[in-house]
Amino acid sequence: MKITVIGAGAIGGNLAAKLALAGHDVQVAGARGPEAVAAEVLESGARAADLADSVQGRDVIVLAVPFGVAGKLADLFAPVPDETVVVDTSNYYPNLSGQIEAVDDGAVESVWNAEQLGRPVVKAWNAALAETQRAKGVPAGTPGRLAIPVAGDSEEARRVAMRLVDDTGFDPYDAGVLADSWRQQPNSPAYCTELTLEELPAALAAADRVKDVAVRDSLPERFAALPDNPTVDDVVEMNRAAHR
Secondary structure: OEEEEEOOOHHHHHHHHHHHHOOOEEEEEOOOOHHHOOHHHHOOOOEEOOHHHOOOOOOEEEEOOOOOOHHHHHHHHOOOOOOOEEEEOOOOOHHHHOOOHHHHOOOOHHHHHHHHHOOOOEEOOOOOOHHHHHHOOOOOOOOOOEEEEEEOOOHHHHHHHHHHHHHOOOEEEEOOOHHHHHHHOOOOOOOOOOOEOOOHHHHHHOOOHHHHHHHHHOHHHHHHOOOOOOOHHHHHHHHHHOOO
16 A cells, blocks of 8 residues: 655654555655654655655555644645545643643544544554554464554545554454544553453443543653653553553
């Protein structure tokens, strides 16, 4: 597939490299220009591109940008064909994004992002830590392979995103329509807790919007209680413990 990843940070770099290594034609673009793309991403076969030229003629566009940025890209996406699949990987943390009243009042994160962008999106890869994505992907069929939920209103778009999740080393799980993607938002039981395909459905079902927001907002205090230089396993255990 022809894929553009917008955003060259940890998530965008991970996805661009993994998708290129899986054989896809991958471009990486960001606000800081092609020169900001890390060398190790380009070593995978992905190519750096100018943002203005990066969205035409692509099958999939992955948004690996901070939450709230999608609206600034609406003009860029206006001429993109409807059949192009757009994947949103972002998460809302008010202390990072700034308060967004509509989301605080209950709007589902990726539904709100789709409205700002002016087109449908699929939510994927948001519920795994960057280091989990980088280091813990394994081939299909490997025992204990971790799973990633995928939500979107179009069955075909979900299918495409699920294939790409598989290509990055994780079992894709069909999490239904975009309105239900709050179940994979921060800090739900399914969010950054490294679950298998067998474990993930129960975690999504256990999501509680009020409790999960409280868990999300307690993150600074919980993170401060971790050891110095916490490992990814420390962070995953912290997330799991919040729901016991």
